[in-house]
Amino acid sequence: MEKERFFSSAAMNWQRSEAMAAVEMNCGGGEELPAFLNINWDQSVEQSATAQLESALSSIVSSPSSSHPPPVAAESVVIRELIGRLGSICNSGEISPPSHLNTSNCSHTPLSSPPKLNLSMAEGRGGVPIPGNLFPPANFPPFAADPGFAERAARYSCFSGRNYATLPGSQFGIPETGKLSRVPSSQSLKVDVSPLEVEPRSKLTGRVSGPPTPMETELKSSQEASSVSGESNSRKRKAASKGKGKETPLSSKVAEEEDGSAKRCKLGEINRSAEKDGDVQLKTEQNDTTSNGNDNGDQKQGKESNAKPPEPPKDYIHVRARRGQATDSHSLAERVRREKISERMKFLQDLVPGCNKVTGKAVMLDEIINYVQSLQRQVEFLSMKLATVNPRLDFNDMHQNRGPLQHSFYPIESVPGAFSYAYQPQQEAPLQSVVTNNALETHCSMNPLDSGLRRSLSMQPPPSDGFADAASQLCNFWEDDLQSVVQMGFGQNQEDAFSSQNFHGSLATSHMKIEL
Amino acid sequence: MATFASIELGSSSVKKPRTGSLNQAQIKWRTGAQERIYNRRLIEALRATRAATAPGPHAVKEAADSALAITARGQSRWSRAILTSRLRRRKLLVKAGGRIRRRRRPRPPQKQDPAAVKGGRVGERLRALGKLVPGCRRLPAPTLLEEAADYVAALQMQVKTMRALADALSAATINSPAPAMEEDS
Numbered sequence: 215m216e217k218e219r220f221f222s223s224a225a226m227n228w229q230r231s232e233a234m235a236a237v238e239m240n241c242g243g244g245e246e247l248p249a250f251l252n253i254n255w256d257q258s259v260e261q262s263a264t265a266q267l268e269s270a271l272s273s274i275v276s277s278p279s280s281s282h283p284p285p286v287a288a289e290s291v292v293i294r295e296l297i298g299r300l301g302s303i304c305n306s307g308e309i310s311p312p313s314h315l316n317t318s319n320c321s322h323t324p325l326s327s328p329p330k331l332n333l334s335m336a337e338g339r340g341g342v343p344i345p346g347n348l349f350p351p352a353n354f355p356p357f358a359a360d361p362g363f364a365e366r367a368a369r370y371s372c373f374s375g376r377n378y379a380t381l382p383g384s385q386f387g388i389p390e391t392g393k394l395s396r397v398p399s400s401q402s403l404k405v406d407v408s409p410l411e412v413e414p415r416s417k418l419t420g421r422v423s424g425p426p427t428p429m430e431t432e433l434k435s436s437q438e439a440s441s442v443s444g445e446s447n448s449r450k451r452k453a454a455s456k457g458k459g460k461e462t463p464l465s466s467k468v469a470e471e472e473d474g475s476a477k478r479c480k481l482g483e484i485n486r487s488a489e490k491d492g493d494v495q496l497k498t499e500q501n502d503t504t505s506n507g508n509d510n511g512d513q514k515q516g517k518e519s520n521a522k523p524p525e526p527p528k529d530y531i532h533v534r535a536r537r538g539q540a541t542d543s544h545s546l547a548e549r550v551r552r553e554k555i556s557e558r559m560k561f562l563q564d565l566v567p568g569c570n571k572v573t574g575k576a577v578m579l580d581e582i583i584n585y586v587q588s589l590q591r592q593v594e595f596l597s598m599k600l601a602t603v604n605p606r607l608d609f610n611d612m613h614q615n616r617g618p619l620q621h622s623f624y625p626i627e628s629v630p631g632a633f634s635y636a637y638q639p640q641q642e643a644p645l646q647s648v649v650t651n652n653a654l655e656t657h658c659s660m661n662p663l664d665s666g667l668r669r670s671l672s673m674q675p676p677p678s679d680g681f682a683d684a685a686s687q688l689c690n691f692w693e694d695d696l697q698s699v700v701q702m703g704f705g706q707n708q709e710d711a712f713s714s715q716n717f718h719g720s721l722a723t724s725h726m727k728i729e730l
Numbered sequence: 731m732a733t734f735a736s737i738e739l740g741s742s743s744v745k746k747p748r749t750g751s752l753n754q755a756q757i758k759w760r761t762g763a764q765e766r767i768y769n770r771r772l773i774e775a776l777r778a779t780r781a782a783t784a785p786g787p788h789a790v791k792e793a794a795d796s797a798l799a800i801t802a803r804g805q806s807r808w809s810r811a812i813l814t815s816r817l818r819r820r821k822l823l824v825k826a827g828g829r830i831r832r833r834r835r836p837r838p839p840q841k842q843d844p845a846a847v848k849g850g851r852v853g854e855r856l857r858a859l860g861k862l863v864p865g866c867r868r869l870p871a872p873t874l875l876e877e878a879a880d881y882v883a884a885l886q887m888q889v890k891t892m893r894a895l896a897d898a899l900s901a902a903t904i905n906s907p908a909p910a911m912e913e914d915s
Contacts, residue, residue, distance in 0.1 A: 551872070558875035565882045579855035582878065586862045589885040596892040597791035603899040604780050604790070 764801060768891050771797035792816065798888045806880045807873075811865020
């Protein structure tokens with residue numbers, strides 16, 4: 215896998231160097247070439263790869279010093295790989311300025327498809343003959359004696375050697391340089407292909423797709439490692455998708471998806487350490503995939519939201535393996551499950567006060583359980599309190615005796631809306647009648663709605679004094695649903711006064727005071 | 731109690747842009763409209779309870795819970811469970827003439843592997859949580875957590891409303907009943 219990556223990057227670099235071959239020839243170390251030409255190449259190097267390689271190399275080549283860098287030995291391994299890749303890329307390309315190269319062991323590589331590469335790079339390159347695409351599906355014969363290859367190799371060694379010093383991981387030198395070169399080359403090259411990370415995918419899928427992203431050009435060398443690992447990640451994903459056997463019909467879409475995802479992956483990894491598992495999902499990616507999603511419906515590819523741009527994950531079908539994690543379907547499903555659970559736990563954490571400091575599911579669940587228990591205890595306590603405030607009355611007695619006013623006041627007082635009744639002690643009689651009526655109604659019916667209805671209806675026969683109206687108003691206050699019914703039963707003006715209001719506790723009391 | 735007296739309610743700024751019912755649970759129970767609706771239902775239930783011939787010791791609590799479940803409009807499992815159990819109990823009461831025979835569930839609680847098994851301490855706690863939330867005993871973890879979130883939000887609103895009501899009523903009764911209250915809730 216790594217090899218492929220390197221090959222692609224090397225191919226890109228080589229392409230660029232080829233492009234620059236006409237422009238300049240800085241490093242002339244062609245002696246290394248023959249050794250590398252025997253390497254077999256991965257065939258699926260894309261036009262874009264080559265184009266990028268070319269651009270990268272061109273920029274890099276222009277910058278490095280003409281002299282060979284001292285650490286040639288260190289470069290040699292990388293160069294070997296690079297050249298190998300280049301071989302695949304450039305086997306069909308030809309180099310316009312024929313630089314002579316002793317490549318005895320190289321069979322003839324059909325470097326004769328510059329038009330392909332030129333197509334991809336022509337916009338930027340103009341008349342520079344670029345060994346063009348190298349064909350993606352074609353088999354690459356061993357790297358032939360490419361006249362420009364030596365130059366490219368040399369240039370590549372120059373720039374790669376130069377970069378080795380800067381890179382912590384030498385293996386990343388090449389892709390890094392590729393990346394570096396891409397920055398300046400973007401202007402010149404106008405590469406219309408996805409960045410380096412796309413290469414592995416494109417190689418796998420056999421085509422290059424994806425919109426160019428300026429962000430890739432911004433990537434710095436330090437992120438090369440992450441991007442490279444991102445490539446490996448994307449490759450893993452690709453492999454996983456391939457393994458599922460659904461890649462072929464969806465390869466195009468997959469490539470697009472993964473192109474986008476790779477870009478996001480890179481971006482995400484820029485912001486994070488390389489070791490961190492990067493979720494690869496961005497809005498644009500999702501939007502891209504939504505269009506493809508229907509087609510990819512069967513495919514078990516999904517995106518998990520990136521930590522940076524949070525997104526609601528499509529968790530029903532699409533699951534993407536994270537970096538460095540297993541990619542089989544079981545673990546993916548488990549991961550989706552686990553994430554659902556953790557999402558809900560986070561939500562609960564917000565609800566329950568004081569759960570922020572707690573980490574870990576078990577302790578948090580403990581807290582939640584305690585909180586629920588305490589809430590339930592509170593409800594019990596408050597219900598007992600309400601029960602004491604709501605004394606049960608003996609309505610029969612009240613009905614018969616027209617009992618002391620005190621008793622009659624209790625039920626009304628217990629009802630918030632009925633507070634106003636107590637203010638008119640002089641109207642005890644109608645109050646009591648109202649109370650008894652109310653009591654009777656409530657006594658008879660268990661259904662609060664029905665009782666309310668009966669109460670409201672029973673208000674009609676009693677004298678339509680203030681209290682009756684107040685009682686009806688109270689009913690209205692309590693049961694909005696009965697308002698229509700009550701309106702039928704009562705005078706319209708009274709209803710209109712109350713129907714538009716939304717009574718609530720004190721509001722009702724104040725209003726009723728005014729009314730009464 | 732004091733620790734939870736400061737339950738933060740009301741502001742809907744805590745919402746996360748999340749699909750599904752998780753976000754709605756928080757929003758739904760914290761709106762003033764829900765509080766009012768619940769207040770209304772609670773009062774109705776209280777009146778019904780008051781008028782009941784033999785309100786048991788937990789009548790008010792059950793009435794309050796039923797009111798809460800009604801306010802939930804049956805969209806959550808626990809609310810449906812509350813209403814179902816109340817109905818069942820009442821029917822049993824009526825039918826058996828006071829003697830309620832709680833029928834054990836026909837099958838003993840078996841562990842369904844796909845449903846609720848989660849090993850270790852977390853599993854224990856999940857099951858304990860399932861016992862607390864009505865009607866959520868044998869739910870799988872994500873559903874259970876969802877129900878628990880909704881239930882917690884509903885409980886918070888219930889406590890807030892009941893406390894306000896109890897304070898208002900107690901304030902009303904503290905003063906002498908004849909002149910009754912100046913202070914409103």
